[in-house]
Amino acid sequence: MSTQKMKVLGFAGSLRKESYSRSLLREAIKLSPNEMEITEFDLNDIPMFNEDVEKQGDPTIVNEFKDAIRNSDALLIVTPEYNSGIPGVLKNALDWASRGGKDAPLLKKPVAIMGSTPGRAGTAQAQSQLRQTLSSTRSFVMVEPQVLISEVHKKFDKESQMTDEKTGQYVSRLLESLVKWVTCFK
Numbered sequence: 001m002s003t004q005k006m007k008v009l010g011f012a013g014s015l016r017k018e019s020y021s022r023s024l025l026r027e028a029i030k031l032s033p034n035e036m037e038i039t040e041f042d043l044n045d046i047p048m049f050n051e052d053v054e055k056q057g058d059p060t061i062v063n064e065f066k067d068a069i070r071n072s073d074a075l076l077i078v079t080p081e082y083n084s085g086i087p088g089v090l091k092n093a094l095d096w097a098s099r100g101g102k103d104a105p106l107l108k109k110p111v112a113i114m115g116s117t118p119g120r121a122g123t124a125q126a127q128s129q130l131r132q133t134l135s136s137t138r139s140f141v142m143v144e145p146q147v148l149i150s151e152v153h154k155k156f157d158k159e160s161q162m163t164d165e166k167t168g169q170y171v172s173r174l175l176e177s178l179v180k181w182v183t184c185f186k
Contacts, residue, residue, distance in 0.1 A: 113130055
């Protein structure tokens with residue numbers, strides 16, 4: 001990767017502006033190692049996947065999302081857990097990005113996952129579902145470290161700033177591992 005920074009595209013599986021997933025992603029941006037640059041992509045305007053729409057040509061926002069994935073060295077996906085699974089908005093975005101056959105943006109793309117929830121399971125079920133989805137897109141999902149933040153409401157203040165040092169260490173470790181993971185595929 002020479003002297004260029006590794007480009008990571010980050011997105012959160014929650015649409016709420018001040019969601020814990022978005023806060024966790026913004027914390028990752030702050031904590032990213034010197035050799036990494038994380039850019040956030042907002043999934044808010046991506047329409048529901050529909051093959052009839054796809055046949056007419058991908059909507060502009062979908063093309064922007066696919067191009068952002070293609071132009072990144074890796075992805076950082078932050079998921080909440082809704083009803084023991086991944087949010088529909090996240091699955092929908094991945095469905096769009098999985099399209100394109102040999103040119104599908106997710107094909108062979110290195111991916112790191114982390115998640116947070118006010119509950120105690122720390123998004124274990126959502127991350128399992130996300131790994132299953134990304135396996136079918138033939139993405140290279142990093143196995144560990146796993147970042148499953150439980151009781152996230154106790155780890156951020158009212159201004160969405162992380163207050164828990166241990167959580168910051170988990171995020172930093174994940175990002176450092178992502179740097180090494182990407183080099184396996186270059």
